[in-house]
Amino acid sequence: MPKYIISVTAADRVGIVYSVTGALLDLGGNILELSQTVMRGYFTIILEVEFPVTHSARQLADTILDRGKRFDLQVLVTEVRNEILEPAVPSGERFILTVLGDDAPGIIHGIAGCLAAHGVNIVDLHARLDAARFALVMEAMIPQDLTPETIRSELERFGRDHKIEAYVQHENIFLATTEPGPVRVGPAVRTQGDALASH
Amino acid sequence: MHRTEDVLATLSMIRQYKLDVRTVTMGIDLQPCAAPDLSTLCARIRERLVHYSGRLRAVCREVEGRYGIPIVNRRIAVSPIGWVAAGQRTEGLLAIARTLDAVAAEVGVDLVGGFSALVQKGWTEAGRRLIAALPEVLSTTERVCASVNVGTTAAGINMDAILALGHVLKETAERTRDHDGFGCAKLVIFANAPSDNPFMAGAFHGPGEPDCVINIGVSGPGVVKAAVEDLVTHSPTGPTLGEIAEEIKSTAFRVTRVGELIGREVAARLGVSFGIVDLSLAPTPQVGDSVGEILQAMGVVRIGAPGSTAALALLNDAVRKGDLVQSWVTKTGASDLF
Numbered sequence: 001m002p003k004y005i006i007s008v009t010a011a012d013r014v015g016i017v018y019s020v021t022g023a024l025l026d027l028g029g030n031i032l033e034l035s036q037t038v039m040r041g042y043f044t045i046i047l048e049v050e051f052p053v054t055h056s057a058r059q060l061a062d063t064i065l066d067r068g069k070r071f072d073l074q075v076l077v078t079e080v081r082n083e084i085l086e087p088a089v090p091s092g093e094r095f096i097l098t099v100l101g102d103d104a105p106g107i108i109h110g111i112a113g114c115l116a117a118h119g120v121n122i123v124d125l126h127a128r129l130d131a132a133r134f135a136l137v138m139e140a141m142i143p144q145d146l147t148p149e150t151i152r153s154e155l156e157r158f159g160r161d162h163k164i165e166a167y168v169q170h171e172n173i174f175l176a177t178t179e180p181g182p183v184r185v186g187p188a189v190r191t192q193g194d195a196l197a198s199h
Numbered sequence: 200m201h202r203t204e205d206v207l208a209t210l211s212m213i214r215q216y217k218l219d220v221r222t223v224t225m226g227i228d229l230q231p232c233a234a235p236d237l238s239t240l241c242a243r244i245r246e247r248l249v250h251y252s253g254r255l256r257a258v259c260r261e262v263e264g265r266y267g268i269p270i271v272n273r274r275i276a277v278s279p280i281g282w283v284a285a286g287q288r289t290e291g292l293l294a295i296a297r298t299l300d301a302v303a304a305e306v307g308v309d310l311v312g313g314f315s316a317l318v319q320k321g322w323t324e325a326g327r328r329l330i331a332a333l334p335e336v337l338s339t340t341e342r343v344c345a346s347v348n349v350g351t352t353a354a355g356i357n358m359d360a361i362l363a364l365g366h367v368l369k370e371t372a373e374r375t376r377d378h379d380g381f382g383c384a385k386l387v388i389f390a391n392a393p394s395d396n397p398f399m400a401g402a403f404h405g406p407g408e409p410d411c412v413i414n415i416g417v418s419g420p421g422v423v424k425a426a427v428e429d430l431v432t433h434s435p436t437g438p439t440l441g442e443i444a445e446e447i448k449s450t451a452f453r454v455t456r457v458g459e460l461i462g463r464e465v466a467a468r469l470g471v472s473f474g475i476v477d478l479s480l481a482p483t484p485q486v487g488d489s490v491g492e493i494l495q496a497m498g499v500v501r502i503g504a505p506g507s508t509a510a511l512a513l514l515n516d517a518v519r520k521g522d523l524v525q526s527w528v529t530k531t532g533a534s535d536l537f
Contacts, residue, residue: 124200137201137207148264148265165214167214168267169265172266173266173457174201174205176459176460177456177457178201178202178205183456185463195470195471196250196251196411196471199231199410
């Protein structure tokens, strides 16, 4: 069945999610994944939706705009084509990268450049400014053939020039300290952990 | 997606409040090494220690890098040498101590514990010889730590051993006088020693343990103090004792889980068993890393003022309750208060 990535932005008002999902339901759409946030008073939602029949991007956008015309929505529709997902982004282990420091233009760009140069894929990113203090928390997939030290030293080098601190830590340490579930060590570790022969 | 607040809270425990893995201690059973011939015994001890701990330094560095948390010390605890070396004379015991010292340096651990004897109910010839060898061992080796259990609630106290150890302490202090009598700091004299103890200087690998096991000590004073201070600062009317206890429990949980994660990962990478986590409130020379300052953050004006004992009891109880893994929670920090 055809699938689409749909993003909608507007000044935040009560009822936008009701309006957008109603329009999709009218066309027989089923939501597969959804992420929504409000940033500085602006609402943004991104959805993956599948439909029983093909619709043009124009038709989908017009239906959403019509249903939500009181919200002055901005809509972008992209059809999911599996072939463009190849070659896939590199896999790896999920690390949390944290950057703290004084705010300045270009920090995220510079960090993203360091990561892209090493084939590190950013899968989630949140940054904010409290007073003049910049804080960025990023989830990134570090390829198996790359050590966290390599990325850490790259970011530290960048940080020295921009008065920021950067930390690279496997996500399991955050799972251990914030979730009540059993402590996990990654599959990559377990494969190395064949029992040492008795001596 | 991890919540930004959770990530920053965990990071600040390491970055600002000195949370570290104070020690990764590998326990190794040396009893299979026993042999009547001294050179065979020393060779077996060396081979077995290298077999199990040869990759300890490298693995600790890998794990340190993976989680971005410092592992301050790596150590080894071995079976009580009084058992392993039974039948050896003084020169044999000294040779074994030097073997332990040399292997410790080779594999990159700062201390090796287990030059130990258990003499609470009476002493064997082996125990007597080991105690007699202690001044020489403690003054001529760098990394070997010793311990002697001289009493238990059930068996009573071996007063002859205490007398002998009094002389041992004086002689060791004299022999190491150029280093502030530091030889004595590597000797622990126990009453009611546990059957197995991974904590220096009295560490030894006891009966009932596997061939090799990884135990963890994590430091907590700075983190617990920061959590209590934060609670007090953000409570307009001041927190209740119950709220303070809950905050300490929650912090102890997070600190202990970090230790468990590091221990399980080191053990998995080495292919050996994981043992326990010790959440220590023992202070370090760093500013802000003091158990006394935790009590002051709780509202005790100064240590020794009314409420000190109650605050310490609350602290120890809450830390124990927050520790949900198969851990020991030591009160080593508390001893510094008295």
